[in-house]
Amino acid sequence: MQKKRTGTIVILAILLAIVAMGLFLYNSPMFERKPPQITLEKDIHWNLRNPIPLQIKDDCGVKFLRIILSDGENNIVLLNETYATPKKEIDTYVEYPKTGFFSKSSTLILKVEATDGSKWNMFRGNKAVAKAQIFPDTKTPNLLALTNSYKITKGGVALVAFKAEDENLKDVYIKTNFGHLFEPTPFYKEGYFVSLLAWPSHEDTFKAEIVAVDKAGNESKTRVKLFLENKRYRSSTIALKESFIEGKITDLAKRYARDFNTMDDLAKFKFVNETLRSDDEKTIAKVTSAVTPMPSNKRIT
Template sequence: MKLDPFDKVVKKRNGFPLLILGGAGLLGLILAAFFWLMGDIEKPQVTIAADSVQIGLDKQVSFEIKDAKSGLRSIEVALVQENKKVLLFGKTYPRKGYLAGAGPQKIEETIEIKAKELGFKDGAAELVVTAADFSWWNWLRGNSTVNASAITIDTKPPMISVMESPTYIKGGGAGVVVYRVSEPAGRHGVLVNDIFYPGFAMPKRGEGVYGACLGLPYDIAVIEKAFVVAADRAGNEAKAPFTMALHVRKVVSDKITISDGFLSAKLPEFASHYPELAGTPVEQYIKVNNEVRAANYKKIQEVCAKFQPERLWDGRFGRMEGSPRAGYADHRTYLYNGEKIDEQVHLGVDIASLEHANVEAANRGLVVFAEYLGIYGNTVILDHGQGIFSLYSHLSQIEVPLHTMVEKGTVIGLSGTTGMAGGDHLHFGLLVNGIFVDPIEWWDEEWLKIHMLSVL
């Protein structure tokens, strides 16, 4: 059977429209991409950190620049004052393609500005950020943003006057330093050796007056440095020294025998909270008494890192009725079968009363911790404001929810044996900015009046 030549022509003609349609589709895609790029009229977005409005002697300034479509092509940051302009940061990014994302879509940078070294004077200036993208808009020049932020250059540190400070203080003791800062302060407080105690405003004492509660570690041997530190809002920092006579604390030693009965009673509790415990019972005990103890103290410091700026407490701190079982800063040696296996320092006071006795809030405060805490067992921590905290441990039951304001004498739990407790008792601790101090001072009304309340 012969094919009609006309059939061949028809078949060829039937393929021709498909070719036209395919070409039109490809052209459409090209045009769509072109107009998408041409239609990218969104300018790069510039965000400068809020604390950059004041520039001091040495300032870290952070900024973020975004361009979600074509991506960033170039960035410049300059400091401008009158006729003076200094480029602080400049970067051009290579093109990675001709469609979306030709450049980075987000850039975060931090630059250091030393205004005085750069020849700028104190006063008004501008921080100018210029960013351009890879858009085909504007005849291939792309979109650009110029963000000019008014700033103030201030390179003079504030003046500090120390108004009051403790005459003497002992290891594990507490006190208050009062100081005046000549201008509104940013970060401020007291630095003793390497420990920083953040300050708080004392408006009743006058404008620009601040205070900081400090508590010294039990084992401090010498005060190498003691300064009030304050930085203004531009970041300029000043220091003012003060002196205190240090009474070194005497060492009190104690020995505790660890029995097999104690280990068999306590280790299952710890294993339920720390399933990674392994080894012999003694090895597990040593791990809990060291590694878990250290992790618990780190958590306590985290809890105490933020405090209510106003004083919530008033008057003498209450003491649970009962017999003292261990004192603050007792140096404990732990014995097993007559041999030393560990040693630690006890940073609180143990008080034994009736079994499951009511444990009351020692003073008015905010519940900032109420849960299980390793060697401390069920624990409640109260924030009394201005860096003062109290801790109640080994509770059999917790009676107050988190974030509750409790009055002095409120029952917050029941005494017990949770954690590293051999018998029913309360472990009571006092902390100043995360440092355990001697609770006995806080039970002494006369001491509180002289050293704390008369100042605060």
């Protein structure tokens, strides 16, 4: 009887050890069960020049990566990499092959396979597959300046009308040499646009260029041809009258100055003419310059 009890205890101990080992392995990072995360857009318009960004992440680390481009009949392996040290994050780019692949197909398939370094799945790791449908597009948008003002005066505005067409048109804007983007307004019918262009008085010169970009990144540009008229704005000097200071100047100073009670007539005038006017000019400039700031790499030189 004693031997049976001892045998039963041993068997139970072995079973408990097996269960404990199983739980340990099941929850161990070495046996992580999450497949790699592949960041890739499902539908991509590609001009075959700009690389396609690709990101793969995995808690255990990516051990194997394969990238395949196919037109349904022909395949080419763009990347077939095994990493001796698994990488938890891979940021790379897919480039169109310069040789070994030619297709006239209107669509391509980009397939990405990633396997991590986990011991799960009989030590084969977790595998993830992502596919993207590629729409090759190497044609630039059709862009035509229809009409515009003959000239633009420094501190003034001009008008331009143009036509921009593309099956996959993404963005249309007008950029300047001083870092502003003007967003045109659709008018007349589809594909036609109109926009006002402003030449700030503090800018020495003015250049404007219409830009049309499609979903594949193809870009068309055309310069807006304007005659530039430089205008000098006069600075005038006026005589101060007591009635003027006691009237509007005093009213404004009393409303906006915090130390009005300590001000003499000269201090009131200086506050209104310098401090208050400066604030107003900044507000006007901010409102009238409410256009999209342009990255330095998009500015005209």
